[in-house]
Amino acid sequence: MSNTADFRLDGLTPADEFSAEAEGDIELWDDLFSALAEHHTVDGKQSFFVIHDGSATWGIPGAPQVIALHITRDLTACAFRIEQADHPTVPFAQLWLADRGCPPDAIQLPQDQHIEPADALTIRIENQIRHSGTRYETKDHYTHDSVPYETWVMVRDSDPSAADLPVRIFLEETDLDTFTYTLREGAFRDGTSANQWLFDRDTPLPEPPEHMISADRRTRAALARSTTGRLATASSAPTPPPGPAPSPGAQSHRGGGRS
Template identity: 80%
Template sequence: MSDTPNFRLGGLTPADESSAEAEGDIGLRDDLFRTLAEHHTPDGKQSFLVIHDGSATWGLPGAPQFIALHITRDLATRTFRIEQADHPTVPFAQLWLASRGCPPDAIQLLEDQRLEPADALTVHIEGRIRHSGTRYEIKDHYTHDSVPYETWVMVRDSDSSAADLPVRIFLEETDLDAFTYTLREGAFRDGSSANQWLFDRDTPLPEPPEHLVSADRRIRAALARSTTSQPATAASVPAPTAVSAPLPGASSHRRGGRS
């Protein structure tokens, strides 16, 4: 499948001024656009796309590089409307599209247009973001598009499980040699402590306490499924899943949050 965006606007005219401006904007940059994911409704009335904007690398430092695009068509009047928004990571672009009616699992990345998630935890966190609804409010973000490649997103988590540590940092790190990436979540009491961690990087990203609860539940479930009649020993109890390893070279990274 071609990664050149197909907006399916042939024979249609903009329904309003903002859609005309959006059409002109994407037309000027479409040679730098690469489609990462797309979903088109069977009736032809809506399209949802996640696009990588190659021009972002020459823009403001730290600028987001992904565009979520929602196109609606009135086939009776032969008109269209365009909504679009910039996003720092693909899962948040998918979340934005889901809020506009796209089934979250229908906007998956194309197989030949993706880096591979390095582990199951990355896949789990991405899926949670994609299905999170209005849970996360983005407060800040930054994309570092040179070595070491990383993007962080600071959010406020409104879920009751995060009441004590409501500020979260989602940190995505990319290994272009392995063509893989990892995504981790850190939990903080407030924005100041989150920004301080981003600046210092002298400790591992502090994992959310609910991750530890989930790991404990997995251990208990594994023990309950055991068919052995022997008492569990230290060797037989599965170790908790590691959910936040120290970041490679973290102490040398000095890219803090913007004030």
């Protein structure tokens, strides 16, 4: 997929002032807007985009660099509307688009075309955010676009499993040497302790208890599968035919002693 987004606005006019301004921004910053993912409905009435905003690096320090953009078209009136929002990371942009009707799995980044997740945990946490609905309320975020490349997002988690540690930090760290990134989740009692961790960084990001429980369950399930497989292999092994009885001389040699 080309990095140039196909907004499909030819022959259409903006339906309101905001859409007109958004179209102007698209045209003005076209060379700095890179489409990371896009999805178009079959009827042509809606399009969803995740865009990297390269112009943000010259703006306010820490500003988000991902844009979620939703286009709706009235094909009868030949008009369009644009709704958009800035986000610190791709999964939160995908979540915003999902709330506006985009299937969450339809707006994922294509493989082998962008920087890749470094491990399975990164993929799992991204999927968790993408499908979280109204679970997270974003409180703060910061994007550091020089070494060390990282973005953190502080949210309040309304899920019952997070009642004791409702403030969460999602920390995304990028390694340009390997062209990969990791995403981790930290759990805190309140915003003060979360901010203190961000300031000090003198301990590892505290992992949510539910992650450790989930990891333990996966480990036990894997062990159970492994044990079941070994038992099945052992039970299906053919019984060897009886061999000749060992001679008395052979028995004495296995005894190991000399008379």
